[in-house]
Amino acid sequence: MTLPAGFLGTRADVLLDLVIVSLVVVVPVLAFSWHQVRRGRYALHRRLQLTLLAVLAVAVGAFELNMRMLGGIFAATRASRYAGTATLDSWIWLHTALAIATTLVWVVLAWVSVRRFPRPPAPNAFGARHRAWGRLGMILMALTGLTSLPVYVYGFAL
Numbered sequence: 001m002t003l004p005a006g007f008l009g010t011r012a013d014v015l016l017d018l019v020i021v022s023l024v025v026v027v028p029v030l031a032f033s034w035h036q037v038r039r040g041r042y043a044l045h046r047r048l049q050l051t052l053l054a055v056l057a058v059a060v061g062a063f064e065l066n067m068r069m070l071g072g073i074f075a076a077t078r079a080s081r082y083a084g085t086a087t088l089d090s091w092i093w094l095h096t097a098l099a100i101a102t103t104l105v106w107v108v109l110a111w112v113s114v115r116r117f118p119r120p121p122a123p124n125a126f127g128a129r130h131r132a133w134g135r136l137g138m139i140l141m142a143l144t145g146l147t148s149l150p151v152y153v154y155g156f157a158l
Contacts, residue, residue, distance in 0.1 A: 077155035
């Protein structure tokens, strides 16, 4: 893989790498968090989820702000040999749709869960809904993380 000229060492590259790494790392941490709640470690699950939410909010927020300053993702990927192709554009749009859906599900679920579960967290009547929406959020996050890799490769590395 050859990188476009000027690819390494810019603030945008550091933020992009940070977001890619965070999305890839999030999936195993989500699985670990899910495993903890299955073992009755509700407080650890809550801390992990809220920490992940905060870390991703900062990382993705900084990345999105930087992307806006660069003129958007299509401007940022202009140097790729796949720029303007259906391959790259499809990955970008799919990833964006999944990222938006993931954000909505995760933020709303976290907000509602903090309000509906007691402190310390314990099972209650909201648990079934939380479980269903949590599974959907985990699936969406995994898909968001997986689709970030082709966006990165086609948009910035090739």
